[in-house]
Amino acid sequence: MKVLILGATGNLGIRLIPALLSRNLSVIAFVRSSSKLSSLLPPAIFKQITVVEGDAKYVDSVKSAIVDHDCDAVVNTAGVAALMPWNSSDLPEIVGTVVKAAKEVHQLRQKPLRVWILGGMGLMDVPGTNSMFFRFVPIFHEHLKDLALLKTIPSTVIRWSILCPSRMIPRSTEFVVPVKDSPSGGLAASATVPPHWQDFWFRRIPFVGSFFVVLANASRYNTALEDNAAFIADDLVMGSDEFVCEKVGVWDPAQGKV
Numbered sequence: 001m002k003v004l005i006l007g008a009t010g011n012l013g014i015r016l017i018p019a020l021l022s023r024n025l026s027v028i029a030f031v032r033s034s035s036k037l038s039s040l041l042p043p044a045i046f047k048q049i050t051v052v053e054g055d056a057k058y059v060d061s062v063k064s065a066i067v068d069h070d071c072d073a074v075v076n077t078a079g080v081a082a083l084m085p086w087n088s089s090d091l092p093e094i095v096g097t098v099v100k101a102a103k104e105v106h107q108l109r110q111k112p113l114r115v116w117i118l119g120g121m122g123l124m125d126v127p128g129t130n131s132m133f134f135r136f137v138p139i140f141h142e143h144l145k146d147l148a149l150l151k152t153i154p155s156t157v158i159r160w161s162i163l164c165p166s167r168m169i170p171r172s173t174e175f176v177v178p179v180k181d182s183p184s185g186g187l188a189a190s191a192t193v194p195p196h197w198q199d200f201w202f203r204r205i206p207f208v209g210s211f212f213v214v215l216a217n218a219s220r221y222n223t224a225l226e227d228n229a230a231f232i233a234d235d236l237v238m239g240s241d242e243f244v245c246e247k248v249g250v251w252d253p254a255q256g257k258v
């Protein structure tokens with residue numbers, strides 16, 4: 001399987017490279033600067049991948065990278081959502097570009113691509129309410145636009161998933177193949193609502209109870225970047241339908257205990 005990583009010089013993108021190579025997948029790294037990528041990776045890893053220079057805001061560049069390298073899957077880690085609701089970033093444009101390129105590839109191949117997009121925990125539904133996390137913690141709102149766009153795309157056109165982690169933390173800045181982590185990375189995952197959500201007695205306090213439950217849960221969902229990379233890589237290897245056209249929350253049993 002050939003996987004295009006957009007944003008391979010970023011925190012998650014760079015960790016996806018060893019995660020995918022360790023599972024015998026081929027990596028095509030789409031970056032703005034090949035020299036930046038080579039400065040971040042050990043030469044032994046850099047020589048195992050194909051590098052494409054380009055801007056993820058150009059549909060033709062992304063589409064050519066997919067078609068020219070016969071990619072089966074795309075993982076978009078390029079762009080970072082703006083923190084506050086009054087700020088904006090390139091992320092919605094980048095996700096729009098990836099979606100458009102994947103739709104054009106579908107027209108060409110008559111077969112849907114597997115695509116993982118990065119979202120944030122704000123997209124997950126809060127159990128026991130009819131609201132997303134965003135309603136309680138209104139940051140990184142641009143992921144809402146990305147989800148709204150993805151929801152218009154059927155799985156027959158793009159087999160998309162949007163990963164919705166909370167804060168992702170590096171475990172190491174050394175990259176080796178094969179990776180030393182456990183084969184699955186160890187994360188629990190679920191669609192729509194975060195896995196292992198914890199309820200508290202104070203949810204019953206009128207008006208503010210749910211808000212305090214969200215706050216009490218928020219720090220329980222930090223995960224390691226390496227584990228998220230392993231999770232995506234495993235999903236691609238398995239080729240499962242479980243998370244297709246879903247927003248996906250992750251939880252680390254080692255960090256998530258209160």
Ligand SMILES: NC(=O)c1ccc[n+]([C@@H]2O[C@H](COP(=O)([O-])OP(=O)(O)OC[C@H]3O[C@@H](n4cnc5c(N)ncnc54)[C@H](OP(=O)(O)O)[C@@H]3O)[C@@H](O)[C@H]2O)c1
Nearest residue numbers: 007009010011012032055056078079080081118166167168
């Ligand atoms: N880190 C977290 O804790 C966290 C938590 C939840 C969700 N997320 C989401 O996960 C995604 C990845 O996060 P991250 O921490 O890995 O981000 P990051 O380290 O800031 O990496 C972003 C990457 O995007 C690339 N990029 C930006 N604009 C581009 C463009 N026009 N064309 C091509 N590449 C472009 C950057 O390339 P250059 O090196 O050229 O600048 C960089 O490689 C983001 O969308 C973020 O919102 C992150």
